[in-house]
Amino acid sequence: MAFRKRNIALSHSGDAQHASPTVPTIQPAHVPGVRPSPIDGRPTTSTGAPSLDAILAGHSGLPLGNSLFLGESGTTDYAGTLLRFYAAEGVVQGHKVHVVGVGEHWGRELPGLAEDRDEARRGKADKEKMKIAWRYEGLGSHGESRASPSPIRTGATQADEASTVFCHTFDLAKRLALPVGAVINYIPTNRSTSSSPFVPILQNVQKQLASSPVASIHRIVIPSLLSPALYPSAASQPQHVLQFLHGLRALLRQYPTRLTVISTLPLTLYPRSTGLVRWMEMLSDGVFELSPFPYDPQQSLSTSGAATQGEERPQGMLAVHKLPVFHEKGGGGGGAEGLGEDLAFTVSRRKFHIAKFSLPPVDGDQEAQQAAVQPTQSESKLPSKADLEF
Amino acid sequence: MQSWSLTSRLQPLKELGPNDVLFSEFLVSMPPSTRIPPLLQPYVHLTDHDSVILVTSILGASANWLLVRFLCEALSSSPPHQDNGVEEDEDTAVVLVSWLRDWEFWKSEARKGGGLDLERLKREKRFAFVDGLTGLYLPPEEQMSGEQPAAKAEPAGLTGVAVRTPQTILPARNPPRDPTTPSSPNLSTKPPTRTDSSTDSIPYPSTLRTPSLQTLTSTLQTTISNLSPNKTLLILDSPDLLLATQPSLTPSHLTSTFLTLHTHTTHLLLHLSADDALLASSVPAAQPLETNARNLLVKAAYMSSRVLSCRALDTGVARDVSGVVRVTAGGGRGVGAWLGRERLEGGEEEGEMGGEFLYKVGGDGGVRVFERGAGEG
Numbered sequence: 200m201a202f203r204k205r206n207i208a209l210s211h212s213g214d215a216q217h218a219s220p221t222v223p224t225i226q227p228a229h230v231p232g233v234r235p236s237p238i239d240g241r242p243t244t245s246t247g248a249p250s251l252d253a254i255l256a257g258h259s260g261l262p263l264g265n266s267l268f269l270g271e272s273g274t275t276d277y278a279g280t281l282l283r284f285y286a287a288e289g290v291v292q293g294h295k296v297h298v299v300g301v302g303e304h305w306g307r308e309l310p311g312l313a314e315d316r317d318e319a320r321r322g323k324a325d326k327e328k329m330k331i332a333w334r335y336e337g338l339g340s341h342g343e344s345r346a347s348p349s350p351i352r353t354g355a356t357q358a359d360e361a362s363t364v365f366c367h368t369f370d371l372a373k374r375l376a377l378p379v380g381a382v383i384n385y386i387p388t389n390r391s392t393s394s395s396p397f398v399p400i401l402q403n404v405q406k407q408l409a410s411s412p413v414a415s416i417h418r419i420v421i422p423s424l425l426s427p428a429l430y431p432s433a434a435s436q437p438q439h440v441l442q443f444l445h446g447l448r449a450l451l452r453q454y455p456t457r458l459t460v461i462s463t464l465p466l467t468l469y470p471r472s473t474g475l476v477r478w479m480e481m482l483s484d485g486v487f488e489l490s491p492f493p494y495d496p497q498q499s500l501s502t503s504g505a506a507t508q509g510e511e512r513p514q515g516m517l518a519v520h521k522l523p524v525f526h527e528k529g530g531g532g533g534g535a536e537g538l539g540e541d542l543a544f545t546v547s548r549r550k551f552h553i554a555k556f557s558l559p560p561v562d563g564d565q566e567a568q569q570a571a572v573q574p575t576q577s578e579s580k581l582p583s584k585a586d587l588e589f
Numbered sequence: 590m591q592s593w594s595l596t597s598r599l600q601p602l603k604e605l606g607p608n609d610v611l612f613s614e615f616l617v618s619m620p621p622s623t624r625i626p627p628l629l630q631p632y633v634h635l636t637d638h639d640s641v642i643l644v645t646s647i648l649g650a651s652a653n654w655l656l657v658r659f660l661c662e663a664l665s666s667s668p669p670h671q672d673n674g675v676e677e678d679e680d681t682a683v684v685l686v687s688w689l690r691d692w693e694f695w696k697s698e699a700r701k702g703g704g705l706d707l708e709r710l711k712r713e714k715r716f717a718f719v720d721g722l723t724g725l726y727l728p729p730e731e732q733m734s735g736e737q738p739a740a741k742a743e744p745a746g747l748t749g750v751a752v753r754t755p756q757t758i759l760p761a762r763n764p765p766r767d768p769t770t771p772s773s774p775n776l777s778t779k780p781p782t783r784t785d786s787s788t789d790s791i792p793y794p795s796t797l798r799t800p801s802l803q804t805l806t807s808t809l810q811t812t813i814s815n816l817s818p819n820k821t822l823l824i825l826d827s828p829d830l831l832l833a834t835q836p837s838l839t840p841s842h843l844t845s846t847f848l849t850l851h852t853h854t855t856h857l858l859l860h861l862s863a864d865d866a867l868l869a870s871s872v873p874a875a876q877p878l879e880t881n882a883r884n885l886l887v888k889a890a891y892m893s894s895r896v897l898s899c900r901a902l903d904t905g906v907a908r909d910v911s912g913v914v915r916v917t918a919g920g921g922r923g924v925g926a927w928l929g930r931e932r933l934e935g936g937e938e939e940g941e942m943g944g945e946f947l948y949k950v951g952g953d954g955g956v957r958v959f960e961r962g963a964g965e966g
Binding site: 238239398401402405436437438441442443445446448449450452453455471472473474475476477478480481482486520521526527528529530538539540 | 648649650651652653654655688689690691693694698722723724725726727728830833834835836862864865866867869876878879882899905906907911912948950952954956
């Protein structure tokens with residue numbers, strides 16, 4: 200019981216101390232789905248995938264006024280899943296979502312909220328919280344501290360937290376029921392024109408931004424940019440697409456607290472080694488590359504190795520080429536954990552998970568497996584054995 | 590250090606020793622701004638004669654921090670070389686043209702990284718910013734009926750040269766942008782459109798409305814003529830964007846524009862991207878985009894007397910290293926002949942100084958530059 204009391208007292212005092220610096224920064228905004236970055240306080244919004252938020256250079260979210268550019272090679276559409284999470288998160292948070300190039304069917308396939316699991320998880324988290332010593336509570340687990348807005352916030356009341364969820368959990372098997380007065384603005388591409396199909400798009404978004412209230416947050420979703428299925432062939436001429444991206448960048452800078460953009464590009468059609476794609480990347484703030492593993496039902500990663508035990512099989516590699524804000528400053532500003540690591544992504548029904556990739560020991564390699572399973576034991580035993588022999 | 594027989598004021602340079610002497614003098618005579626790492630100081634220092642400097646960067650290693658150091662070096666109000674008898678109170682003015690980054694970014698970076706108050710310097714006519722980002726390819730906003738007549742009326746006088754953009758939210762600039770209060774710039778996105786005509790009287794920050802090089806030249810000429818001091822540094826941040834987005838442009842157009850602009854300024858700094866993807870031709874056939882980028886970069890390297898290139902660490906990503914900066918001499922020592930100026934045979938060669946350093950950009954904007962292996966573990 201003394202435990203409990205201390206916990207309460209601490210969280211109260213913590214609130215009192217931290218309320219003054221943090222709360223006023225949130226208060227004027229009062230925008231759902233936006234919170235200040237823990238690094239420099241700039242407003243960020245969630246991409247809809249907590250583990251993607253977590254690798255954005257410590258901002259724990261996509262800073263407003265920035266764009267992400269996801270390239271994916273192969274014929275899969277994992278990046279499209281990320282886009283759907285991003286769009287769905289925007290819809291749930293009441294942001295205005297602009298979808299470029301695809302029709303309404305794309306919006307109908309947005310994943311729905313996974314509520315039951317969410318509730319269960321929260322209950323579990325509560326239970327777990329009882330067990331964690333109060334002073335470590337703020338630290339949380341690695342992913343947890345990123346998913347929840349800030350360590351301080353964990354002390355806040357549950358009801359408060361529920362009303363200001365930064366990133367929801369979505370279920371790909373469900374469909375999001377769009378609120379009445381559809382919040383998604385579908386911007387069609389004119390495929391017949393030989394001139395730039397992008398100018399009307401920019402104008403459309405510009406008009407929407409100018410006519411909407413100043414507190415509204417906008418998200419632009421650009422699935423499969425330059426894909427021949429969606430865009431005329433003239434679109435891939437540098438003067439068209441690069442002017443569009445430059446205009447988009449200008450728009451982002453013009454509305455630094457209201458707009459974010461995520462676009463995807465089929466890398467198989469437009470390889471990264473070309474100057475065009477490089478320019479597209481330079482005009483974006485964050486650049487990621489998804490390289491899915493070729494699907495092979497025969498080959499499954501070792502399940503006996505310790506490295507993959509309890510893990511889902513990753514579906515591809517994720518390379519980080521550029522991070523918003525971080526790289527613009529010259530590669531400084533702390534917290535770029537994902538940079539330079541081998542990251543792998545796993546898409547399951549409820550999450551797009553990005554984690555460090557490690558190859559398991561090969562099956563049948565008994566020694567390696569043993570070593571992997573009991574590295575700590577062998578390490579601790581070896582010296583003692585040597586001592587005994589000596 | 591090479592010297593040109595440009596004007597008589599450069600003559601005292603001959604009495605100066607080689608670079609290291611100059612550098613040590615530099616350290617003694619003025620407390621160098623602590624914002625510039627000592628190892629970088631000689632390379633960021635602007636020579637007393639005309640020069641073209643090339644700064645290159647790649648996707649994962651931007652050189653924005655380096656440009657801020659150049660800004661810092663040129664603008665930090667220091668009384669350099671009093672004892673040399675050269676112009677004592679000669680201030681350097683800087684014109685920054687940026688095609689990829691906005692004013693807010695440069696302002697906050699210069700404040701954090703360089704300790705410079707660009708707003709104040711702008712009022713002192715020592716700094717000017719030309720915005721090549723927000724107005725270039727964004728269609729003009731017809732729907733904002735409020736400022737449309739104003740926006741139409743103004744270019745008539747200026748022939749579309751330096752039109753103050755309606756949407757660059759000037760009133761929001763006066764307080765330093767606080768990213769924690771997202772609503773403050775929002776509030777001012779619409780109201781300032783009314784003050785548009787009044788702010789037009791201020792010649793900068795001007796916005797480039799068209800990608801044409803003539804517009805660029807004339808805009809810069811007016812901007813430069815508005816600045817007071819006689820020593821000017823013109824920074825062109827990513828002019829290669831024009832090349833990439835305008836198929837009608839050729840690298841020669843751009844380089845000749847560079848040289849024209851250089852005749853109006855003392856120093857010219859070019860920031861170009863040097864990614865592999867832009868330089869090596871892609872597999873089936875080199876696209877015009879790539880050949881143009883390569884040609885421009887090579888030409889720029891030949892024009893410039895100093896090349897500073899930022900790249901990522903070859904061995905991967907390290908926690909305590911942001912990237913590698915390499916300083917080499919450019920081919921521009923013969924540029925005097927191009928410009929119709931004869932070159933004095935000074936014994937000093939800028940090319941002798943050069944090297945490769947690692948750098949780490951800190952979260953506060955500070956930069957540490959160190960030799961390989963000299964990092965703090």
